[in-house]
Amino acid sequence: QSALTQPASVSGSPGQSITISCTGTSSDVGSYNLVSWYQQHPGEVPKLIIYEGKKRPSGVSNRFSGSKSGNTASLTISGLQAEDEADYFCCSYADSTSLVFGGGTKLTVL
């Protein structure tokens, strides 16, 4: 159960698009389409924004999208807004009973 690898930080200007990567192995990210993404603002509870690789829960903006290629999952945020500034965490199936998180990425909106 090694943590998934995310960039420590990314940044972008309002209106731009950014992508956050989440790299694992063929045993976790690469094995099934069971990656989820969470947004956490400072002092707040994490919020689910993408599940099963690319599905959005009801109420989540369509500016958020997920994808996967091989052992790397990605979260893309388009039309960046100030309110998107937060920490983002990926999470994946790890084995038949376990999950594993990435280390988290701090998004700064310039």
Next chain:
Amino acid sequence: EVQLVESGGGLVQPGGSLRLSCAASGFTFDDNAMHWVRQAPGKGLEWVSGISWNSVTIGYADSVRGRFSTSRDNTKKSLYLQMNSLRVEDTALYYCAKGGSGSYWHFELWGRGTLVTVSS
């Protein structure tokens, strides 16, 4: 209102024990897997344990396996985490999280957490 409320956190000495509880309301508890996720101060999220709706599947992170035990009581709509042999590195905010509809593999709803501090 759909919510999860954790309790049972506190200050404990290394080697001690604590039992966390999570009370669910506003949804059909026994339809969902449940999980514990923790976050050390200023750090990222760490999955701790998960349990299927019928308690048949229970998983643990390597860091807690053999020391922590997860259980649930569907009649009381409650989730529990028994933590033994606590270490300083177990200090964290412990969140209770509801699995997705029909899925063990993501966290659809989170509680506000209960703080566990392990220190002498």
